[in-house]
Amino acid sequence: MKISRFVIPILIPLVSLVFFSGCQPAEKSPSTEKVLLISIDGFRHDYRQMYHTPNLDQFADEGSQAEFLIPVFPTKTFPNHYSIATGLYTENTGLVSNNMYDPEFDAYYSLADREAVQDARWYEGEPIWLTAEKQEIPAAPLFWPGSEAPIGGKYASYWSPYDEDLPYKARVDSVIHWLQMEGETAPGFMTLYFSKVDTYGHWYGPDSDSVAVALKEVDEHLGYLIEELNRIGKQDILNILIVSDHGMMEVSEERVILLDELIDLRDVEITDWAPVAAIRPKPGEKEYVFGKLKASEKNYTVYLKDDLPDRYGYKNHRRVSDIVLIADPGYTITSHKRLISADISGGTHGYDNREPEMRGIFMARGPSIKRDQKIGPVQNIHLYELMSHLLNIEPAFNDGSLDSLRQILK
Numbered sequence: 001m002k003i004s005r006f007v008i009p010i011l012i013p014l015v016s017l018v019f020f021s022g023c024q025p026a027e028k029s030p031s032t033e034k035v036l037l038i039s040i041d042g043f044r045h046d047y048r049q050m051y052h053t054p055n056l057d058q059f060a061d062e063g064s065q066a067e068f069l070i071p072v073f074p075t076k077t078f079p080n081h082y083s084i085a086t087g088l089y090t091e092n093t094g095l096v097s098n099n100m101y102d103p104e105f106d107a108y109y110s111l112a113d114r115e116a117v118q119d120a121r122w123y124e125g126e127p128i129w130l131t132a133e134k135q136e137i138p139a140a141p142l143f144w145p146g147s148e149a150p151i152g153g154k155y156a157s158y159w160s161p162y163d164e165d166l167p168y169k170a171r172v173d174s175v176i177h178w179l180q181m182e183g184e185t186a187p188g189f190m191t192l193y194f195s196k197v198d199t200y201g202h203w204y205g206p207d208s209d210s211v212a213v214a215l216k217e218v219d220e221h222l223g224y225l226i227e228e229l230n231r232i233g234k235q236d237i238l239n240i241l242i243v244s245d246h247g248m249m250e251v252s253e254e255r256v257i258l259l260d261e262l263i264d265l266r267d268v269e270i271t272d273w274a275p276v277a278a279i280r281p282k283p284g285e286k287e288y289v290f291g292k293l294k295a296s297e298k299n300y301t302v303y304l305k306d307d308l309p310d311r312y313g314y315k316n317h318r319r320v321s322d323i324v325l326i327a328d329p330g331y332t333i334t335s336h337k338r339l340i341s342a343d344i345s346g347g348t349h350g351y352d353n354r355e356p357e358m359r360g361i362f363m364a365r366g367p368s369i370k371r372d373q374k375i376g377p378v379q380n381i382h383l384y385e386l387m388s389h390l391l392n393i394e395p396a397f398n399d400g401s402l403d404s405l406r407q408i409l410k
Helices: 054-061 077-086 128-134 168-180 196-204 209-232 286-295 336-341 380-391 403-408
Strands: 004-009 016-021 034-040 064-066 099-102 107-110 139-141 189-194 238-243 256-258 268-272 276-281 300-304 323-327 332-334 362-365 373-375
Touching: 034 077, 034 380, 054 209, 054 238, 054 362, 077 128, 077 380, 099 268, 099 276, 128 139, 128 189, 128 380, 139 168, 168 189, 168 209, 189 209, 196 209, 238 380, 256 336, 276 286, 286 300, 286 323, 323 332, 362 380, 373 403, 380 403
Parallel strands: 034 189, 034 238, 064 373, 139 189, 256 332
Antiparallel strands: 004 016, 064 362, 099 107, 238 362, 268 276, 276 323, 300 323
16 A cells, blocks of 8 residues: 655644555545544543642533543553554453564564554454544544554554654644544544653652643643634534543562562563563473462462453463463562663553552543533443444444443433
């Protein structure tokens, strides 16, 4: 497929976004309502009670909100963003971690590997932007995990390689630009992504002044988005969903699991370390390695792949390793060598998705969303069905259901 560059002007000086046009949409959907999905990475469910977030608070009060959002396992960034986009558990998306090995491909995936991130063979299921494009609704998933790859042989109408340094104002201005487009090329589905709350949570921990600073910046840009929507008169056609992929938990060097004290690391390959260690024993070593880890089980739980709890929706994929070691909350799986080279402080995520500190947020506002509606916890796999409903499109196969979210709909 030939790819051409599509330059989107931004409404601030000296800044422009380069997007790529992957497929030409057909006729615009008859639906007049659009959907904007916003991710605030690492926004723990209780941050609004801990920190000052006036614009988020007003947004929630004027729309609907869940008690918290339940992530999929493991509670990592790429798996959860892609499960939100597809409505699938990780065993059905194939995105079982931020870092993983595929024995069929004999290849490794890492979110830091641009070539792997843009390789469609790693992404199973159908993300919402592809579902929309198939039904003649152009999509603009800005910086959403999976959007850089031609999944199903197709790119969204508007996409861009991830650029962490792109100012938040420029990201918001991109959405405002798309909302002012007319005709067949105007996007009906868009995303925004803010990473700094997660970054500062990792660096300084969830209970830090730095997280407060990051939240203030994101909250101010949400306020700017609402002001711009009012200015261009598009607030009455846009349903906005605000989510986070996971929460955050404090870690320290006092709470570590030193794997090289438990097993001989020469007997295994570790494709992912903490807090869920993916352990690939060398041929003939599986039962021995598992037995050693099981005998020393403290501050972690170790499973053979087939014995992983069904509730994780995780074990039935070839990319899940033969042995999986899950750290208890707040603990880090490492080795003496890694401990010397890496500072274990601040915060992290990835733990069991039942842990309160791993919970995210969900709130929504727009013409199809009830005002002042509070509901109980929601699993993030149900959001794909909600977005399909709001776009008036037929959803692809998924693990979710609209049932738990019908009460927020007008």
